[in-house]
Amino acid sequence: xxxxxxxxFVLTMIGSGIGVIANKNPVASAxxxxxxxxxxxxxxxxxxxxxxxxxQVLVYAGAVMVLFLFIIMLLDLKAEQQANFRMLGIIGGLxxxxxxxxxxxxxxxxITSLVGxxxxxxxNNSIKALGExxxxxxxxxxxxxxxxxxxxxIGVIILSKKDLD
Amino acid sequence: xxxxxxxxxxxxxxxxxxxxxxxxxxxxMIIIYMCLEIMLNAANLALVAFSRYNSNLSxxxxxFFVITVAAAEVAVGLALIVALFRVKxxxxxxxxxxxxx
Amino acid sequence: MNTxxxxxxxxxxxxxxxxxxxxxxxxxxxxxxxxxxxxxxAISFLIAIGVALGSIHEPVTINWIDIGGLxxxxxxxxxxxxxxxxxxVTGVGLMIxxxxxxxxxxxxxxxxxxxELSLFMLSMLGIVVATNFIMMYLFWELVGVSSYLLIxxxxxxxxxxxxxxxxxxxNRIGDFGFLxxxxxxxxxxxxxxxxxxxxxYFKGHPLVTIMALLLFCxxxxxxxxxxxxxxLPDAMEGPxxxxxxxxxxxxxxxxxxxxxxxxxxxxxxxxxxxxxxWTGGITxxxxxxxxxxxxxxxxxxxxxTMSQLGYMVMAVGSSxxxxxxxxxxxxxxxxxxxxxxxxxILHVLHHEQDIWKMGGLWKKMPLTFLTFFIGTCALxxxxxxxxFYSKDTILEMVGEKNKMLFWLGLFTAGLTAFYMTRLFxxxxxxxxxxxxxxxxxxxxxxxxxxxxxxxFFALVGGYSVVGIEKAxxxxxxxxxxxxxxxxxxxxxxxxxxGVGIGAFAYWNKQKEIVIFPLFxxxxxFDELYELTLLKLQQLLAGVFAWLDEWIIGFGIVxxxxxxxxxxxxxxxxxxxxxxxxxxFIFGAGAAAILVFFLISS
Numbered sequence: 118x119x120x121x122x123x124x125x126f127v128l129t130m131i132g133s134g135i136g137v138i139a140n141k142n143p144v145a146s147a148x149x150x151x152x153x154x155x156x157x158x159x160x161x162x163x164x165x166x167x168x169x170x171x172x173q174v175l176v177y178a179g180a181v182m183v184l185f186l187f188i189i190m191l192l193d194l195k196a197e198q199q200a201n202f203r204m205l206g207i208i209g210g211l212x213x214x215x216x217x218x219x220x221x222x223x224x225x226x227x228i229t230s231l232v233g234x235x236x237x238x239x240x241n242n243s244i245k246a247l248g249e250x251x252x253x254x255x256x257x258x259x260x261x262x263x264x265x266x267x268x269x270x271i272g273v274i275i276l277s278k279k280d281l282d
Numbered sequence: 283x284x285x286x287x288x289x290x291x292x293x294x295x296x297x298x299x300x301x302x303x304x305x306x307x308x309x310x311m312i313i314i315y316m317c318l319e320i321m322l323n324a325a326n327l328a329l330v331a332f333s334r335y336n337s338n339l340s341x342x343x344x345x346f347f348v349i350t351v352a353a354a355e356v357a358v359g360l361a362l363i364v365a366l367f368r369v370k371x372x373x374x375x376x377x378x379x380x381x382x383x
Numbered sequence: 384m385n386t387x388x389x390x391x392x393x394x395x396x397x398x399x400x401x402x403x404x405x406x407x408x409x410x411x412x413x414x415x416x417x418x419x420x421x422x423x424x425a426i427s428f429l430i431a432i433g434v435a436l437g438s439i440h441e442p443v444t445i446n447w448i449d450i451g452g453l454x455x456x457x458x459x460x461x462x463x464x465x466x467x468x469x470x471x472v473t474g475v476g477l478m479i480x481x482x483x484x485x486x487x488x489x490x491x492x493x494x495x496x497x498x499e500l501s502l503f504m505l506s507m508l509g510i511v512v513a514t515n516f517i518m519m520y521l522f523w524e525l526v527g528v529s530s531y532l533l534i535x536x537x538x539x540x541x542x543x544x545x546x547x548x549x550x551x552x553x554n555r556i557g558d559f560g561f562l563x564x565x566x567x568x569x570x571x572x573x574x575x576x577x578x579x580x581x582x583x584y585f586k587g588h589p590l591v592t593i594m595a596l597l598l599f600c601x602x603x604x605x606x607x608x609x610x611x612x613x614x615l616p617d618a619m620e621g622p623x624x625x626x627x628x629x630x631x632x633x634x635x636x637x638x639x640x641x642x643x644x645x646x647x648x649x650x651x652x653x654x655x656x657x658x659x660x661w662t663g664g665i666t667x668x669x670x671x672x673x674x675x676x677x678x679x680x681x682x683x684x685x686x687x688t689m690s691q692l693g694y695m696v697m698a699v700g701s702s703x704x705x706x707x708x709x710x711x712x713x714x715x716x717x718x719x720x721x722x723x724x725x726x727x728i729l730h731v732l733h734h735e736q737d738i739w740k741m742g743g744l745w746k747k748m749p750l751t752f753l754t755f756f757i758g759t760c761a762l763x764x765x766x767x768x769x770x771f772y773s774k775d776t777i778l779e780m781v782g783e784k785n786k787m788l789f790w791l792g793l794f795t796a797g798l799t800a801f802y803m804t805r806l807f808x809x810x811x812x813x814x815x816x817x818x819x820x821x822x823x824x825x826x827x828x829x830x831x832x833x834x835x836x837x838x839f840f841a842l843v844g845g846y847s848v849v850g851i852e853k854a855x856x857x858x859x860x861x862x863x864x865x866x867x868x869x870x871x872x873x874x875x876x877x878x879x880x881g882v883g884i885g886a887f888a889y890w891n892k893q894k895e896i897v898i899f900p901l902f903x904x905x906x907x908f909d910e911l912y913e914l915t916l917l918k919l920q921q922l923l924a925g926v927f928a929w930l931d932e933w934i935i936g937f938g939i940v941x942x943x944x945x946x947x948x949x950x951x952x953x954x955x956x957x958x959x960x961x962x963x964x965x966x967f968i969f970g971a972g973a974a975a976i977l978v979f980f981l982i983s984s
Contacts (some may be wrong), residue, residue, distance in 0.1 A: 123285045127293045134297050137316055138304030150316050153297075157302075157323050160290070164334040166342050169349075176349050181356050182317070188360045189312060191290050192367050210306040213971045214299040220977035221295035227737075243339065251346065262350045269354035276361040304508070341563045379960030 123163055129156040143189045147182060154178045168244045290331035298324035311363050312374045315356065322352050388442035389461055392510070394430045394469075394561055397423040398504035415746075419498035421480045421859040424504055428473035435854075437467045444514065459512040460577065464708065467854050468640055469509045471715045474505055478833035482723055483624040485829035486730055496507050496536060496622065497856065503529035503629060510637050515575040516565040519641065523561070523601065525635050527554045533629060533828035534621040537657045553614040557604015559788035564597030568648065575652050577646035583865055586651055595648055595655035599662075604732035606638025606692045609666045613908050617779045618679040623726030626681060629690045631722050632715035639695040639711050660700025660781075664795075667693030669906055671798035675805065676895075676902040677737045680725050683806050687762065688718055690795060694777055697788060703780030710773035717761035717770055717841035724755035727826040728810065732819045735955045737807045737896060740817035747823040750831050754838040759807045761841045763800040764878045771874075772845030779870045797877040802884025806951075813891040 129152060136149035154177040161170035251259055297320060304317030326345045333341025361374055371379050394498065401423030409416045433439040442459030453523065461469075480500065487493045507527055509522030535547030569575055571594070572584040585591045596700070607615035618630045629635070642649065642659070649655055667690045674686035691714050698707035728751060729736060745752040761770035774796060782789035815821040888896055904910070959965075 120285055123289065129856060130293065131296055131300070132350060133302040134320055138300060138308060138313070143312055146313055146316055150319065150961060151322065151376060152322065157327055160293075160327060161330055163285075164290070164301075164330050166330045166333070169326075169330060169342055169345055172346065172349055176353055177319070177323075181353055184313065184356060184360055185316065188364060191364070192312075192314065194310070194373065207307065209967045209971075210303045212308060213967060214303050215304060216971060216974035217299050217310075218295065220974050220981060221291070221298075223978065223981035226371060243342075247339055247342055247346075250343055253302050255347075262347055266350065266354050269358050273357050273361040276358070277366050282299060299894075302970050304965075306963055306970065309963070375962045378962070 119163065122159065126156040126159040126163070129153075130160070143194045144186065147185050147189060150180050150185070151182050154182070166244055168247055287331055287335045291328055294324045294328040294331065297321075297327065309349065309374050309376060311375055311378070312360075312364075314375065315359055315363070321357070322348060388440060389443040390430060390433065390439050391461075392426050392457075395505055395508055396432070397426040397430075398508065398822050400421045400503060402498045403496055404499035404632060407601055409552040414495075414499045416494040416507050420501045421484065423501055424473065424477045425482045427508060428477045431466075431469040431473040434461050435470050448517075448824070453569075453575075453977060455517045455575060456515060456724045457518060458514040460514045461512070464640075464643060465511050465856050466603045467708065467712060469508065471712050472507050472511060472633050473504075473534065475715050476507075476628060477721045477826055477839070478837055479624050479628040479719060479723070482627075482726070482830050482833040483622075483892075485670065485827045486624050486726055487622065491538065494566060496533075499529055499532045499536070500625075500628070503533065503615065503634070504752075507633050507637065511640065513644075513792040514577060516568060516577070517575050519644070520558075520565060523605070523637070523641075524558065526629075527551065527636060529559065530618070530629050530634055535626040535735050536622055537620070537627065538565070540620065542617075543620040545972065546614070550614035550618050553611045557600050557602070559596045560600025561602075561604075564594055564600065567594040567597060569812050575855040577644055577647075580652055582647045582805075585648075590653045591648075592652040595652045596658060598645055598648060599655065602638035602642050602696065603662065605667075606635050606696065607689050608638075608662050608693065608696055609669060610908070612670070612689055613912065616682050616905070619679070619685050620906050621917045623681065623722060626685070627719045627722030628728065630685065635692055635841075636690060636695070636711045636715060639692065639707055641697045642696065643708055646699070646702075646704050648727075649699070653895055656700050656702065658784060660699070660788055661696050663693045663696030663698070663700055665691070665693070665789045667697060667795045668791055668798075668844075671795045671802065673905045675798060675802045678738055678895075680728065680738050680741075680806065680810065681736055682890040683738070683802060684718070684721055684725060685924065687799065687802070690799060691762075694774065694792065694795070696791065697781060698777040701781045701784040701788070703777060706773070706776040706780045708855050710770075710777055713761065713769040713773040716745075716837055716844050717768075720754060720758040720834060720837040720841050721762065723830070723837065724751050724758060727751045727834065728823075730826055730830070731823045735817070735819050738806060741810045741815075742813045742817075743811070743815040743820060744823055745811040747820075748825050750825055750834065754834040757838040757841050759803045761844075762982070763803045763882060764796055764874060765882070766871075766875055767842075769841055769844035770848075771878075775871055775874055778874055779867060782866075782870060796874055800878040800881025801885040804882045805889045806888045807884055809892070816893065818836060867875045910956045910981075 126243075133152040133156065134151040137146045137153065140146045154173060158170040158173040158178070161173060226262060294296060300344045301324060302316045304320065305314050308314055308317065326348055326362075329345045329348075357365035366378060367373055372378075401419050402420055405416045409419060415765060430933050431545050439461075441459050441461050444456040446454065447457045448455040464813070480497075483500065485495070488495055488497065502770065506522045506525030510519055510526060513519035513522060531551045534550050537543045537686055538547070544944055565575070568805045569592070572581045585594070604611045615630060615635065619626050621630070649659065670686045670689035670693060674683050674690065677683045677686060691710070695707040695710050695714070697703070698710065725749065728741065731748065735741070757768065761768035764774045776791060778792050778796070815823075851878065901907070
C-alpha cells in the first residue's frame, strides 16, 4: 500500500514538474505546479511529516499559487508565440542537468552509506515535538522569520505603488 | 520493495534537475519563478526524507522556515515582476538586461 | 596615592595646563597669558625646591602601555642628577619667563609665545624626570617641537622659518639614531627602564658599541655636536629669551643630561666613550675657533654654547659625568645670563646684532654691563667665578684620561677667554660705533631682575658652599692636590692670556684686525652640506622622480589600469545580461564543484 502511494505521488510529481516547464501557457504551468505541490505534500505524509504536509498545501497550493495566478491574470500573459526552446538552450540545459545528476548520484552513494538507521519510524507525536522544537530551540529564528515576513510585506507595498521612481 | 531514503533522494534530485532545466530553458520570468519553487520543493523533500530516516526533527523545522522564506520571496519577486512589467511591458528575461554593460 | 606624590605630578601638569589654557582660551589676552605662564613656571619651581629638599617624593608609576613584552611606564625619578637638573631648569626657566614679559613687550603674538614656552617647560621637565627610554623619547620629541615652534616664532620672516625647519631636520637625524638605539636596548634587555642593573644583559657584547653610539646620536642632534651642529647658530633667529632658555641653558643641555642618564650603557664600551670624548673635544675646538670671527652677538654666544656643550660631552666621554653635570649647571646660569644681556642690548638697540655697530654701552646700560661682565668672566673661566670651577673639574678629569684631549680643552679654554673678551670689549667699551648705540638706555626692571639673579648664581654657582657639585656626588677624590693645582695654574694662565690678547687686540678697534676665512665661514660646514648632501639629495630625488614617473606612474599605476581595462573588455563579452545564461553558468559551475569534491573525496 505504501509502495503504491509512493510511486503514484513520485510519478505525479515528476510528470507535473515536467508539465510546468513544458507548457506554453502560463496558467497551465501554474496548474501543473499546484499538482506537483500536492503530490509532494502526499510524500510528506508518507514520511510522517503531517504538519509540513498541511503547511505545504496551505501555503504553497493555497497562498503562493493564488498569488502566481493572480499575477498571471493581472499581466494578462499570453502563451509564448515563438518556439520555446533553442538548440543551445537545450544542449546547455541537458549538460547541466547531466552534470548535476552525476553529482547527485555520487552524493547519494556517499550519503546512504552514512545513514545506517534506515527505516526507523519516527515517533508518533511528531507535530507536538515539532512545535516544541520550533518554540524552544528555534524560537529566535521563528521570530526572525516573522520579522522577515513583515519586511517583505512592506517591501511589496512599496514596490507596488504606482508612482515608483 | 521497501521504499528507502535513496528513493526519496532520487526523486528529489530529479525534481531539482527539472527545476534547473526550466530556469535555463524558459524565458518567461513568471515561469522561471515557478521553477525556482520547484527547486525549493525538491530541497524540502530531501530535507524531510533525511529528517525521517535520521529521526531528527530539525530537518522539518528547516523545511518550515524554507516554506516561510519562499512565501516571502515569491511575494517580493512577483511585486518586482509587476513593477518591471510597468516599465518594460514584458516579462521576458531577455528584455530585462539593465545590468548589461 | 598621597598628596606629595600628587604634588609631584603637578610639576608636569602646571606647565601643561598653562599651555593648554593659553592656547585654548587666553589667546586674545596677552597679559593674562603672561601671568598664567609665569605662574605655572613658578609652581614648577616651588615643586622642584620641594623635590630637592626631599619633601616631595617620587609618585606612583602609571602603566601607560602594556602590550606583551613591552611595558612603558609614566613615572618620575628623583635622584641627585634629576634634582639638580630640575632646580636648574625651573629656576633658569622662571627667570627667563619673567624676563620675557619685558622683552616681548608689545609683540602681537605674545600669548602664543608664552603658550609655547609653557609647552617647552613641560617637555623639558618630562625629560628630566623620565624613568625610561620611551618616556624620555616622548618628551625629547616634544622639546624638539616646541623648539621648532619657538625658533620659528616670527615665522613671517623667511630666515626664521627656514631656521626652524633646519633645526627640526637636523634633530630628526639625531633622534632617528636615538630611536634605533632605544630599540636596540629593548632588544637586548627586554626593558626600557634606566636601570644600571640591566647592563648585565649586554656586558661585553660586540654590538654594545653600536648601541651606545646610536644612543649618542640623539645627543649629537640635540646638543649640537659636530656634524649635526649646523642648526644651533641659525636657531638664533628665534626671540632672545628662547635662545637663552632653549638653545643655551636647558634643551641643548638635555643631550648631555641624557648621556649622564644612560651612562651605564655608555661605560660598557671603551670605544664608544672614546668617540664621544673626541666628538665633544672637536666640537669644542671648532666652535670656539668659529666664534672668534663672528660679528653677530647672538651667533658668537651660540658658538660659545656649542663649544661648552662640546666640553660637557668630552667630560662624559672621559667618564666624568658629574663634572659634566656640574658644568651644565654653571653653564646654564652664565650662558642664560649672557643671552639675557645680549637680549637686553638688542632690545634697546632695535635688534641691531652686529657687534661692530655697538660700543660704549657701559655708560648707557650699567646694569647690563655689570651682569654681562660677570657672565663673561664666568664663561672665560676667571678664578672666583662659577665657570672656572666647573671647567677646571672637567679639565682635571679629562687630563687624567687623555692627555691630548686635555691640551685641546685647554687651548679651547684660552680661545673662549679670547673671543668673550673680544665680544665684551667691542660691545661695551670704546666709543659708540653707530647711531643707535649712542641713544641706548637701560632696559626695564623686569628684564633687569632676572639678570641680577642669574648673575648672582653665575658668580657663586661654583663655590662648594652652594653645593651643586656636592649634590651631584663627589667627583675627583683620587686626584692629588698637586695635580689639581697644576691644572688650575695652567688654566688660569691660558685664560688670562686669552683675555689679555683679546683686550689688547680689540680695544677701540673699528673693524676686524685679521680675517681667517675658514673661521669666518664656520669651517664651511653649511657649504659642505650644500655641496654633498644637497647634491646627493638632488641626485636621489632625480632617481626617485624617474622611478616614480616611469616605474610607478607608467608601469604600476597606468599599467595595472591598462591591464584591468583590457581584462574588462574581454570579460564584457561574457556579460550578456541574460538571466538564463547566468543561471546556466551558475548551475553548471555548482554542479561541477559538487562533482569535483565528490570525486576527489
